[in-house]
Amino acid sequence: MTDLTNDFVAQIRDAAAAKAPLNIEGAGSKRWYGNPVVAQRSLATAGHSGIVDYDPAELVLTARCGSTLADIESALAERGQMLPFEPPRYAPESTLGGAIATALSGPGRPFVGGVRDFVLGMHVIDGKGDVLKFGGQVMKNVAGYDVSRLMTGSMGILGLISQVSLKVLPVPVATATLRFELSEAEAIRRVNEWSGKPLPLSASVWEKGILHIRLSGARAAVDSAVEQMGGALLDVSSADALWNELRDQTRHFFRDAERMNGGQTLWRLSLPAIAPVVTASQIPDADGQLIEWGGSQRWLWSAASGDAIRDAARQMGGHAVRFNNQHSGVETFAQPSAALMAIHRRLKQTFDPHGVFNPGRLYQGL
Amino acid sequence: MRQDETYNFFMNQPPKSSALIESLLKVLPAANLLWHKEDTAPYECDGLAAYRTLPIAVALPENEAQVQAILKACNQFGVPVVPRGAGTGLSGGAMPMAEGIVLSTAKLNEILEIDPLSRRAVLQPGVRNLAISDAAAPYNLYYAPDPSSQIACSIGGNVAENSGGVHCLKYGLTVNNVIKVRAVLMDGEIVEFGTEALDAPGLDLLGIMIGSEGMLAVVTEVTVRLIPKPPAARVIMASFDDMTKAGNAVADVIAAGLIPAGLEMMDKPATRAVEEFVHAGYDLNAEAILLCESDGTAEEVEEEIERMSAVLRQSGATRIQVSESEAERMRFWSGRKNAFPAAGRISPDYYCMDGTIPKKHIATLLNQIAEMEGRYGLRCMNVFHAGDGNMHPLILFDGSDEDQWHRAEDFGNEILEACVALGGTVTGEHGVGIEKINTMCVQFDEKERDAFFGVKAAFDPAKLLNPDKVIPTLHRCAEYGRMHVHRGRIPHADLPRF
Ligand SMILES: Cc1cc2nc3c(=O)[nH]c(=O)nc-3n(C[C@H](O)[C@H](O)[C@H](O)COP(=O)(O)OP(=O)(O)OC[C@H]3O[C@@H](n4cnc5c(N)ncnc54)[C@H](O)[C@@H]3O)c2cc1C
Numbered sequence: 001m002t003d004l005t006n007d008f009v010a011q012i013r014d015a016a017a018a019k020a021p022l023n024i025e026g027a028g029s030k031r032w033y034g035n036p037v038v039a040q041r042s043l044a045t046a047g048h049s050g051i052v053d054y055d056p057a058e059l060v061l062t063a064r065c066g067s068t069l070a071d072i073e074s075a076l077a078e079r080g081q082m083l084p085f086e087p088p089r090y091a092p093e094s095t096l097g098g099a100i101a102t103a104l105s106g107p108g109r110p111f112v113g114g115v116r117d118f119v120l121g122m123h124v125i126d127g128k129g130d131v132l133k134f135g136g137q138v139m140k141n142v143a144g145y146d147v148s149r150l151m152t153g154s155m156g157i158l159g160l161i162s163q164v165s166l167k168v169l170p171v172p173v174a175t176a177t178l179r180f181e182l183s184e185a186e187a188i189r190r191v192n193e194w195s196g197k198p199l200p201l202s203a204s205v206w207e208k209g210i211l212h213i214r215l216s217g218a219r220a221a222v223d224s225a226v227e228q229m230g231g232a233l234l235d236v237s238s239a240d241a242l243w244n245e246l247r248d249q250t251r252h253f254f255r256d257a258e259r260m261n262g263g264q265t266l267w268r269l270s271l272p273a274i275a276p277v278v279t280a281s282q283i284p285d286a287d288g289q290l291i292e293w294g295g296s297q298r299w300l301w302s303a304a305s306g307d308a309i310r311d312a313a314r315q316m317g318g319h320a321v322r323f324n325n326q327h328s329g330v331e332t333f334a335q336p337s338a339a340l341m342a343i344h345r346r347l348k349q350t351f352d353p354h355g356v357f358n359p360g361r362l363y364q365g366l
Numbered sequence: 367m368r369q370d371e372t373y374n375f376f377m378n379q380p381p382k383s384s385a386l387i388e389s390l391l392k393v394l395p396a397a398n399l400l401w402h403k404e405d406t407a408p409y410e411c412d413g414l415a416a417y418r419t420l421p422i423a424v425a426l427p428e429n430e431a432q433v434q435a436i437l438k439a440c441n442q443f444g445v446p447v448v449p450r451g452a453g454t455g456l457s458g459g460a461m462p463m464a465e466g467i468v469l470s471t472a473k474l475n476e477i478l479e480i481d482p483l484s485r486r487a488v489l490q491p492g493v494r495n496l497a498i499s500d501a502a503a504p505y506n507l508y509y510a511p512d513p514s515s516q517i518a519c520s521i522g523g524n525v526a527e528n529s530g531g532v533h534c535l536k537y538g539l540t541v542n543n544v545i546k547v548r549a550v551l552m553d554g555e556i557v558e559f560g561t562e563a564l565d566a567p568g569l570d571l572l573g574i575m576i577g578s579e580g581m582l583a584v585v586t587e588v589t590v591r592l593i594p595k596p597p598a599a600r601v602i603m604a605s606f607d608d609m610t611k612a613g614n615a616v617a618d619v620i621a622a623g624l625i626p627a628g629l630e631m632m633d634k635p636a637t638r639a640v641e642e643f644v645h646a647g648y649d650l651n652a653e654a655i656l657l658c659e660s661d662g663t664a665e666e667v668e669e670e671i672e673r674m675s676a677v678l679r680q681s682g683a684t685r686i687q688v689s690e691s692e693a694e695r696m697r698f699w700s701g702r703k704n705a706f707p708a709a710g711r712i713s714p715d716y717y718c719m720d721g722t723i724p725k726k727h728i729a730t731l732l733n734q735i736a737e738m739e740g741r742y743g744l745r746c747m748n749v750f751h752a753g754d755g756n757m758h759p760l761i762l763f764d765g766s767d768e769d770q771w772h773r774a775e776d777f778g779n780e781i782l783e784a785c786v787a788l789g790g791t792v793t794g795e796h797g798v799g800i801e802k803i804n805t806m807c808v809q810f811d812e813k814e815r816d817a818f819f820g821v822k823a824a825f826d827p828a829k830l831l832n833p834d835k836v837i838p839t840l841h842r843c844a845e846y847g848r849m850h851v852h853r854g855r856i857p858h859a860d861l862p863r864f
Contacts, residue, residue: 057617058724058755080623109564116573117542130813138722139754140539140794142528142577143802143809144836145821149541149573158569170623192483196507198594198663220665272562274484296564318563334567339555343824344569350820362568 001050003064005123005131008160011043013129016354024156024358026066026095030102032324034155034332034361043160045097051075052163053137060120060137062165065097072096076168084108084169085115086247097161103153106247107203107214110195110273110293112169115152122148123163127352137165150347156358157366158351172202172216174223177239178231180211184277187211188295192274195294199225205246206291207253214243246292253290256301260324264301267309271298271318282312299323306330333362383422386443386467390425393435398473400424409468412453412460413515414801416771421448421462428473430550430586436469437584438554446830447552449580451492451523454515456718457799459526459579459835469584471522477501478587485592486545486562491522491585495529498590507592510537513795514703522585528577530795532628532702535753536661539795541576543591549575549583552826557583574821579797580832582825596661599627600671603698604678605652605685609633612654613729615681616752619658620725622677624670628659629753630702633732636747636760640701643708648701649685656683656752657702659695705749705760713745713762717774721785722794725755734784735759742777744770756794757785783808798836806836807843815840 015022021039025031026046049066056079063072069089076082086106087099100122105114121135124147134147151161182190187206191213194201200217212234215222226233234242245251254266264285269278273295280286285302292299302309306322313320319334335341341363348355348366360366390399400406401423410418422445427433440447446466453460462468471492479488482505487498495516499508512531513519519529525547530539537543546560560572575582606612616629632640632648632655641648648655658678660670675686689695701708709716723731732748739746750758759781763774782792782805792798792805806815818837823829838846 055724055726057621058726059620060724103565103570113538113542114564116570117538126813126817132814132817133810134814134817136789136791138724138756138790138794140530140534140722140751140756141791142795142797143791143793143806144798144814144818145582146528146541146574146577147817147821149570150821152573153565153570170625173623189483192485196482196485196505196594198596200662200666218662218666218669220669221663224663224665270561270563270565272484274481293564318561319567321567336566336568337557339551339557340559340568340571343557343571346824346827347569347821350817350824 002047004048004066005125005162008043008048008125008162009129009131012125012127012160012356015041015356016127016129019354021356021359024101024160026098027068027091027093029091029094030098030104033102035364036360037358038360039358045095045160046093048162056081058137059139059168060165061168062137062163063096064163065095065100065161067096068092069094069096069099077171080171081168082171083118083166084112085118087115089248096164100152100161100164101154101156107205107243107292110296111202116149118167119148119152120165120167122151122161122165124151124159125162126159127354127356131162132159135165139167155362157348157362159357174219175202175214175216175239176222176226177234177242178213178215178226178229179234180213180231181209182206182211183209184289184291188274188277188291191294194229199229203243204292204294205242212242214239251290253299259301262303264303266323267300267302268321268323269298269300269313269318270321271296271313271316275316275318278312278316283309310334331364335363383445386439386445387423389439389443390423390436393439394425394427394432398426398428398432400426406468409450409453409462409470412450412455412458414456414458414461414799416765417458417461417800419462419464421464421466421468424468424470426470426473430556433469433550433584433586434554434556436467437550437552440467441553441828441830444828444830446833447584448832449522449526449584451520451526452494452518454519455523455527455799456720456796457793457801459797459799459832461800463834471520474586480505480592482507487590487592489521489588489590491525491588492520495519495521495524502592503595505592506595508595509543509590510593511540511543514706521588521590525576525585525588526578526580527795527797530751530756532630532751535629535751536625536627537593541573544572544576544588545591546589547572547575547585548587549585551583552828552831560589562589577797579799579836581822581835582831584831596627596663598664598667599659599661599695600667601628601657601659601689601695601698602671602674602678603687603689604656604658604683605649606654606656606682607652607684608682609654609732610729611682612656613725613732615656615678615683616728617725618677618681619674620753622673624674624677626658626674626753627661628657629751630657631655631728631748631750631752632702632705633748635745636705636749637701639712639747640705640708643711644700644704646697646701652684657698702749709747709760709762713764715763715765717761717763717778718796719757719759719761719778719781720793720796721782721790722754722756723785723788723790725752727788727790728752728755728757731757731784731788735781738777738780742773744773744777746777751794754794755790779805800835803836803838803842804846806838807846812840812843815843
């Protein structure tokens with residue numbers, strides 16, 4: 001429960017003066033995500049912690065970036081509320097700042113929203129060491145550009161997110177998980193059809209011929225959906241285990257040592273929900289996928305080159321993210337168009353003119 | 367263009383604009399370029415009619431290539447461009463610049479695609495908000511953000527303002543419902559923000575485009591998310607004999623874990639004004655009325671209405687009515703939906719404010735506004751999105767009396783400053799435009815405003831796209847600070863100070 005703002009400002013100004021860039025680190029639980037940072041110094045956020053304000057009736061929680069997700073979620077749970085975007089907890093000490101800067105969202109993404117949908121405002125320390133406040137603690141706010149959203153998922157390259165205000169939601173009254181045996185193509189079609197109906201879908205996953213659907217909402221809504229949709233009801237503890245393993249990526253699929261040792265890399269394909277099945281003829285080794293987000297997030301292991309995978313994803317209207325460090329030298333994220341890259345560079349210049357923050361982590365040279 | 371017209375035009379214009387018009391006529395059919403005063407007059411203001419300017423010309427492109435060509439030409443001549451949708455904006459965002467042109471999306475109004483399976487609609491920017499839901503209706507889908515202006519306002523304008531509506535508490539704002547935007551930068555470059563998937567590589571530029579008030583790029587195509595139409599909806603109309611109790615009831619509903627599909631409040635003056643207009647049977651003795659809606663499956667609505675009623679009763683509602691039919695539901699809503707015309711009926715003019723505050727301060731702000739009414743000698747009625755703390759005080763005045771308009775403006779600014787002081791913001795959904803540019807000095811300090819200028823320049827380095835809106839210069843803020851002192855912020859402001 002300490003406020004280290006002044007300390008951060010001093011470190012940032014010193015780094016700028018010394019031309020010695022900083023690697024911003026929370027718990028380090030997502031250190032592997034993104035390109036390696038080219039910096040000797042690191043700035044540790046973990047000490048800058050504490051919930052600054054939480055009023056359940058406002059559905060708003062404000063906390064410092066070094067607060068752990070665990071602490072925040074337990075404070076919310078006490079009042080029957082939750083982080084609707086279910087960020088992965090790669091380690092018990094994973095911080096709020098890291099969750100916002102990477103913007104990784106959990107199984108409910110297409111149905112409930114992602115990190116970006118719940119960020120209301122933040123305090124950012126820019127590369128000159130100035131503390132800037134954008135957005136606020138209210139649900140609707142269009143005063144000035146939405147810089148908080150720009151910072152969300154920025155991988156720390158624009159500034160230090162020192163404090164965040166989030167919209168939170170009540171924990172749904174009822175949940176249920178249904179199990180269906182379906183082919184990949186059939187599963188994708190069914191989820192999309194159901195999504196167009198007034199059913200309380202809150203997550204989906206397909207793996208090895210089995211589709212699981214999570215339903216959340218009012219008791220009556222969940223009960224009637226269970227009746228309408230068919231499928232087999234999963235018991236509560238298996239269901240909880242399943243969605244937690246997906247959220248935290250502790251499921252075997254994500255840690256498949258055999259594939260990793262066999263020289264394959266884990267890729268996250270972000271695609272239009274109804275994109276056709278990605279086959280091994282498009283991407284070598286593409287069989288054996290895990291598919292979430294109603295078809296929009298497809299995970300696969302492959303030994304194919306980064307370029308080949310990115311091309312395939314682009315052709316399907318999406319993009320591919322390299323999800324582990326097996327092939328060093330390959331960028332983590334796909335490149336935006338040249339015009340957008342120019343905007344990226346100018347934004348970097350605006351917020352971090354001395355290039356202090358996380359150089360290279362989002363894109364080399366940025 | 368007739369020869370004599372051309373002659374007159376060129377004779378009356380500074381050389382820069384005549385050369386510009388000439389090059390615009392090379393890329394646009396003559397009928398799509400207006401420059402006579404009688405043709406451009408309808409574009410001299412948006413929904414904030416108090417501010418008016420005639421532009422050099424109004425361009426009405428029919429396709430993206432023409433948008434591109436217009437921007438390139440203006441870029442070359444250094445002429446500013448103000449994009450315009452339906453012109454329903456309430457903050458002067460689409461108000462022209464005398465030395466610039468207006469780029470209207472009126473002829474870009476095609477629905478390009480509705481895909482029921484992936485629940486997406488691809489739209490040209492001039493498509494009206496309600497037309498999207500109409501086109502999706504055969505598939506039992508709709509576009510959720512529903513500004514009260516939805517029969518008229520365009521999706522391009524919605525993107526620019528991050529517009530909201532009654533149902534945003536549950537279904538989100540424009541930013542939560544738009545997945546991709548195609549746009550043209552001031553230099554003519556075509557860019558795409560977002561993808562058909564749920565995220566895009568790199569920084570969230572889609573996020574910053576939404577709500578950027580036409581200052582970063584001209585939107586030429588918008589892809590939105592459609593959602594299933596709830597089969598049932600019912601609304602509770604609850605009366606309160608005390609404003610504070612009503613304000614607390616809003617918080618109590620949310621604290622009970624309920625997210626209503628709409629949660630709106632009207633104060634007594636508003637209720638009286640709308641009742642006279644719509645005769646919906648509102649409780650005229652109530653100090654405040656809450657409209658609390660539930661939607662979903664019939665069973666779900668049943669369950670929620672019961673829980674909501676219990677909370678409202680506990681919070682001290684003096685009367686509770688639940689709509690028993692769709693006709694009754696529409697009747698309960700009719701007053702809320704007609705608040706603007708009702709205000710127009712009891713007053714020659716009204717000025718609509720748009721601050722947002724934490725819900726717990728609703729009663730505080732309403733009491734402050736009541737005190738200001740006395741001080742400014744103007745009436746104010748309140749109808750607002752209580753569930754998300756988005757206040758819409760309607761200040762009533764007579765525009766033919768210059769002094770009343772100035773008092774209305776000062777009254778409005780004081781309300782907005784009160785919103786900031788209560789931890790809120792000067793605009794929840796109508797945008798800053800030209801109207802709230804001064805109050806931006808109160809909400810943001812110089813360094814934050816500099817950051818906004820930096821964002822602007824990242825997209826539009828030449829600063830030609832709607833350049834004089836939203837972000838106040840240091841000079842303007844200094845000026846505004848001085849005006850404050852004039853307007854009685856310090857005791858005995860009329861006495862000379864040395
Ligand atoms: C009676 C009434 C009720 C209203 N109710 C609501 C409400 O409930 N909620 C709400 O949020 N708003 C409301 N509004 C405000 C207004 O309708 C919205 O702000 C709307 O989104 C504006 O859309 P428009 O097409 O009229 O845009 P305009 O007024 O034409 O323009 C608004 C801004 O968008 C920019 N712009 C327009 N098109 C483009 C484009 N293609 N590319 C780039 N920039 C563009 C303009 O430059 C300008 O800055 C209301 C207005 C009225 C008159």
